[in-house]
Amino acid sequence: MVDVVISGTGLFVPPNKITNEELVAAFNEHVDQYNAENKADIDAGLTAPKQHSSAAFIEKASGIKSRHLVDVEGVMDLNRMMSKMPEGGHGDTENPCLQAHMGIEAGKMALKQAGLEADDIDYLVCSSAVMQRAFPAIGIEVQHHLGTKGSALDMVMGCSSATYGMVTGYNAIKAGLANRVLMVNPEIFSTMINFRDRDSHFIFGDIATAVVLERADMAKGNDLWKITDTKAETRYSNNIRSQYGPMTRLDDDSMLRDDMFFVQEGRKVFKELLPIVTNFITEQLDDLNMQVGDLSRMWLHQANINMNMYAAKKLLGREPTFEEAPTVLGDYGNTAGAGSVVAFHEHRDDLKAGEKGIICSFGAGYSVGSLIVEKL
Amino acid sequence: MMGGVILSGTGVFTPPDVVTNEMLVDSYNEHTENWNKEHAAAIEAGELVKRELSTTAFIEKASGIKARYMMEGRGPTEPGRMYPYLSKMAPETNMGTPAQVKMAYEAAMGALEEAGLTGADIDMVIISASVWERFVPSMATELQQMLGAKGFAFDMSMACSSATFGMSTATDAIKSGMANKALVVTAEYLTPLMNYEERDGHFIFGDAAVAMVLEREGETASTTAFRINSRQLKTEFSTNIQAGFGSRVLIEREKIGDPSQRFVQHGRTVFRELLPMVIDLVREHLDEIGKTVEDFKRFWLHQANINMNVFATKKLLGRDPNQEDAPIILDEFANTAGAGCMLAFHMHKADFARGDLGMICSFGASYSIGCFVVERL
Numbered sequence: 001m002v003d004v005v006i007s008g009t010g011l012f013v014p015p016n017k018i019t020n021e022e023l024v025a026a027f028n029e030h031v032d033q034y035n036a037e038n039k040a041d042i043d044a045g046l047t048a049p050k051q052h053s054s055a056a057f058i059e060k061a062s063g064i065k066s067r068h069l070v071d072v073e074g075v076m077d078l079n080r081m082m083s084k085m086p087e088g089g090h091g092d093t094e095n096p097c098l099q100a101h102m103g104i105e106a107g108k109m110a111l112k113q114a115g116l117e118a119d120d121i122d123y124l125v126c127s128s129a130v131m132q133r134a135f136p137a138i139g140i141e142v143q144h145h146l147g148t149k150g151s152a153l154d155m156v157m158g159c160s161s162a163t164y165g166m167v168t169g170y171n172a173i174k175a176g177l178a179n180r181v182l183m184v185n186p187e188i189f190s191t192m193i194n195f196r197d198r199d200s201h202f203i204f205g206d207i208a209t210a211v212v213l214e215r216a217d218m219a220k221g222n223d224l225w226k227i228t229d230t231k232a233e234t235r236y237s238n239n240i241r242s243q244y245g246p247m248t249r250l251d252d253d254s255m256l257r258d259d260m261f262f263v264q265e266g267r268k269v270f271k272e273l274l275p276i277v278t279n280f281i282t283e284q285l286d287d288l289n290m291q292v293g294d295l296s297r298m299w300l301h302q303a304n305i306n307m308n309m310y311a312a313k314k315l316l317g318r319e320p321t322f323e324e325a326p327t328v329l330g331d332y333g334n335t336a337g338a339g340s341v342v343a344f345h346e347h348r349d350d351l352k353a354g355e356k357g358i359i360c361s362f363g364a365g366y367s368v369g370s371l372i373v374e375k376l
Numbered sequence: 377m378m379g380g381v382i383l384s385g386t387g388v389f390t391p392p393d394v395v396t397n398e399m400l401v402d403s404y405n406e407h408t409e410n411w412n413k414e415h416a417a418a419i420e421a422g423e424l425v426k427r428e429l430s431t432t433a434f435i436e437k438a439s440g441i442k443a444r445y446m447m448e449g450r451g452p453t454e455p456g457r458m459y460p461y462l463s464k465m466a467p468e469t470n471m472g473t474p475a476q477v478k479m480a481y482e483a484a485m486g487a488l489e490e491a492g493l494t495g496a497d498i499d500m501v502i503i504s505a506s507v508w509e510r511f512v513p514s515m516a517t518e519l520q521q522m523l524g525a526k527g528f529a530f531d532m533s534m535a536c537s538s539a540t541f542g543m544s545t546a547t548d549a550i551k552s553g554m555a556n557k558a559l560v561v562t563a564e565y566l567t568p569l570m571n572y573e574e575r576d577g578h579f580i581f582g583d584a585a586v587a588m589v590l591e592r593e594g595e596t597a598s599t600t601a602f603r604i605n606s607r608q609l610k611t612e613f614s615t616n617i618q619a620g621f622g623s624r625v626l627i628e629r630e631k632i633g634d635p636s637q638r639f640v641q642h643g644r645t646v647f648r649e650l651l652p653m654v655i656d657l658v659r660e661h662l663d664e665i666g667k668t669v670e671d672f673k674r675f676w677l678h679q680a681n682i683n684m685n686v687f688a689t690k691k692l693l694g695r696d697p698n699q700e701d702a703p704i705i706l707d708e709f710a711n712t713a714g715a716g717c718m719l720a721f722h723m724h725k726a727d728f729a730r731g732d733l734g735m736i737c738s739f740g741a742s743y744s745i746g747c748f749v750v751e752r753l
Contacts, residue, residue, distance in 0.1 A: 134507045134619040135535040136742040144613030151609035153541050155532035158512045164530050174552035232528035236521035238471050242512040250462045250568055259470050364512045
């Protein structure tokens with residue numbers, strides 16, 4: 001069977017940046033307003049007062065300092081505190097919709113790095129934790145505006161969207177369906193968030209990643225990474241959940257209910273998911289007769305700093321250095337499916353030919369997905 | 377290298393409520409007459425256009441559809457509401473199993489039975505459907521757990537080609553060695569997206585789920601398997617078939633009841649643009665594999681509407697098709713989006729003998745075309 005390489009990666013970062021301080025200022029103002037409005041009930045012990053937050057709490061809990069969002073105006077509006085559709089967000093016949101636009105821009109960068117034109121691509125996979133609309137497929141809109149050939153499709157897989165998208169592209173090349181695949185992963189998860197919720201309002205940032213995968217014998221780029229193994233595993237869990245979907249409309253009282261937004265049982269996720277991840281990676285390395293010491297770098301899902309450090313430490317048997325398991329949480333927050341690929345995009349230039357690393361996602365589903373790559 | 381990939385079992389789930397054209401037209405006409413009365417002044421003043429009544433004869437002529445199954449049929453036929461209530465299969469609590477996953481489970485059990493497998497034999501699960509009832513956690517992962525399947529699972533979407541693109545994705549994974557036995561389920565629950573106040577669109581869709589088991593030739597217990605001899609996919613962007621509903625309703629909540637968020641289609645343009653693409657792709661594929669239409673016992677086509685289906689097969693065959701050449705299931709099921717061609721396959725494959733060739737072809741929204749050549753083993 002043919003070998004498959006990663007020959008380019010790309011990133012699109014939405015222009016609106018928001019710091020913890022800005023987010024907390026809006027949140028605390030909301031808390032004061034809420035507590036004042038509900039003062040009688042709170043005094044009578046019928047309702048619990050809402051608690052203020054602080055930038056220090058957020059950074060300690062998550063390692064996040066700022067994030068980029070597709071919309072800041074709606075999030076900061078005390079009467080709304082949810083994303084608002086940016087102007088032109090739906091797209092029209094000439095202009096792509098918001099999510100397709102993000103995928104297109106990241107895709108262009110990845111193609112450039114691979115030394116390819118869009119029409120060299122014959123299969124496009126658009127994979128994201130959430131899709132802006134049902135159809136036409138976002139992936140086909142990206143295909144249309146970039147000018148890639150063949151076919152395209154949409155898939156979703158929570159925090160493993162990018163790795164599962166890459167695996168789907170890898171399989172298509174191995175099977176002979178495609179020669180060159182563009183995987184785009186435009187993440188807009190902030191649109192699923194209730195910015196009045198202290199535990200989750202700071203978590204997510206929006207971003208798009210893109211990866212070119214191609215047959216090794218056709219690759220022309222000068223930064224090639226051979227995919228030496230792929231592995232995926234899912235185990236159902238309700239501990240990371242988001243309710244909204246097309247059925248929302250059928251349930252007449254559900255529209256703005258707090259439990260319809262993204263909800264998570266963070267402690268349970270930590271306790272249940274991390275052993276799955278470390279066993280998964282250990283098994284994969286065992287199957288390949290590799291040791292963790294054979295990996296120069298681990299590009300891990302970027303959930304929060306404590307999870308990342310815990311996983312890397314467990315695998316290495318000691319504290320990891322930044323180089324061994326780089327984090328990008330500080331600038332971008334948790335970018336759902338994109339995290340591990342953002343880390344790969346930003347932190348791979350110093351590796352030499354023959355060095356190996358692992359790109360590994362984990363999160364909602366639960367899902368774990370990994371690719372072991374070797375610099376050519 | 378590893379032998380071919382085969383389709384070793386299929387299964388179908390049929391939703392509980394039958395809604396006939398008569399039921400739809402009665403409620404549509406009553407609702408529309410009320411609407412025209414309520415808006416009489418604005419209509420008179422030319423600010424609104426008077427809405428037209430419909431007939432069952434119009435629907436049957438336009439589509440070949442006589443009835444459809446729905447997960448919930450009372451809401452769409454209740455003047456004043458005109459959209460579904462939650463189905464009886466809807467989750468009882470927020471943390472419950474989505475109706476779409478329950479539909480998928482029922483169809484999956486049938487497919488596994490035909491393949492002679494249990495859930496524990498499966499190591500890849502895909503739910504591929506036009507819409508997702510829930511994004512996180514993935515519905516396929518929940519189905520994987522319910523079936524006791526191993527390996528990995530994810531959801532994908534490709535509108536009317538959801539089943540064929542799902543099968544293609546599973547075929548790739550089996551060929552690359554990442555999976556051994558895959559389950560693909562196209563659980564279509566599209567009726568909540570419909571605008572039942574719209575004369576041209578309210579009759580089109582029905583709900584249904586179809587499941588497919590794929591595995592390697594030589595590793596199957598199935599006695600009714602079909603080998604996938606070849607396949608071809610194509611997509612080309614078009615906004616002529618749209619469903620705006622997605623995460624964007626979260627950021628435009630005020631529009632949740634807005635007709636622009638429902639299914640919208642420009643039928644004539646689709647007919648004119650998409651059908652030539654389908655014919656070309658099928659001919660191109662036949663040339664590539666050195667076959668002619670005469671080599672095929674049957675064409676299981678996407679079930680969009682009778683006129684599209686008849687036009688496509690007539691063009692391909694060069695004569696009027698019959699139910700043997702290209703079976704139609706629209707009368708009973710209506711358009712079931714991505715499920716249509718595989719529903720037709722499931723219901724009309726039993727008479728195939730060893731060596732008989734057939735073609736599965738989906739086409740529709742996005743645009744997308746998925747074409748599979750299958751041979752009975």
